[in-house]
Amino acid sequence: xxxxxxxxxxxxxxxxxxxxxxxxxxxxxxxxxxxxxxxxxxxxxxxxxxxxxxxxxxxxxxxxxxxxxxxxxxxxxxxxxxxxxxxxxxxxxxxxxxxxxxxxxxxxxxxxxxxxxxxxxxxxxxxxxxxxxxxxxxxxxxxxxxxxxxxxxxxxxxxxxxxxxxxxxxxxxxxxxxxxxxxxxxxxxxxxxxxxxxxxxxxxxxxxxxxxxxxxxxxxxxxxxxxxxxxxx
Numbered sequence: 001x002x003x004x005x006x007x008x009x010x011x012x013x014x015x016x017x018x019x020x021x022x023x024x025x026x027x028x029x030x031x032x033x034x035x036x037x038x039x040x041x042x043x044x045x046x047x048x049x050x051x052x053x054x055x056x057x058x059x060x061x062x063x064x065x066x067x068x069x070x071x072x073x074x075x076x077x078x079x080x081x082x083x084x085x086x087x088x089x090x091x092x093x094x095x096x097x098x099x100x101x102x103x104x105x106x107x108x109x110x111x112x113x114x115x116x117x118x119x120x121x122x123x124x125x126x127x128x129x130x131x132x133x134x135x136x137x138x139x140x141x142x143x144x145x146x147x148x149x150x151x152x153x154x155x156x157x158x159x160x161x162x163x164x165x166x167x168x169x170x171x172x173x174x175x176x177x178x179x180x181x182x183x184x185x186x187x188x189x190x191x192x193x194x195x196x197x198x199x200x201x202x203x204x205x206x207x208x209x210x211x212x213x214x215x216x217x218x219x220x221x222x223x224x225x226x227x228x229x230x231x232x233x
Contacts, residue, residue, distance in 0.1 A: 022068050153201050161190055
């Protein structure tokens with residue numbers, strides 16, 4: 001873009017300045033020529049000779065002005081063509097930059113759509129696994145209940161907090177978002193986290209802790225019910 005935005009020096013301006021000077025010189029010569037004509041008409045000595053020489057200077061000046069006028073007209077046309085080319089190149093550059101940004105936007109949207117599709121499938125898988133956990137939880141062994149739709153999250157200095165699975169998922173979306181770029185539905189899982197995204201525990205850690213809690217409790221219950229062997233025997 002920087003090369004396109006650079007405007008080439010105008011060629012007409014220097015010629016215009018020279019033309020203005022030449023016209024001024026010609027005007028002076030013509031004024032002096034009028035004086036010489038008057039002097040020659042009045043019969044002043046050497047006026048005719050001086051007038052003849054002066055006419056040559058006027059002719060030369062007129063020719064110089066005419067040449068500069070043609071050169072100025074050419075320079076103006078070339079400047080106009082150069083400016084038109086520059087603007088056309090700038091428009092092409094603007095189009096290319098926008099088209100590239102649009103391609104990136106489209107690609108990001110397509111990848112986001114794919115991730116949403118995958119996330120929806122995983123969310124169904126998560127719900128089914130949770131239902132299976134509840135079905136398989138041996139209530140006769142462990143006198144406890146489990147709720148896979150709830151998670152234990154670490155709030156940092158305030159300890160652990162039990163939140164709904166949906167709140168935890170929304171919190172993960174909020175944790176990974178940015179200002180003005182949050183996923184729809186993203187929200188801090190607890191009030192104080194709204195101004196401190198880094199304080200939000202990664203969702204994978206919360207799943208690991210909660211699953212470990214259930215498994216550890218069940219393991220302990222199973223171990224408590226193991227037959228006690230007679231050590232003396």
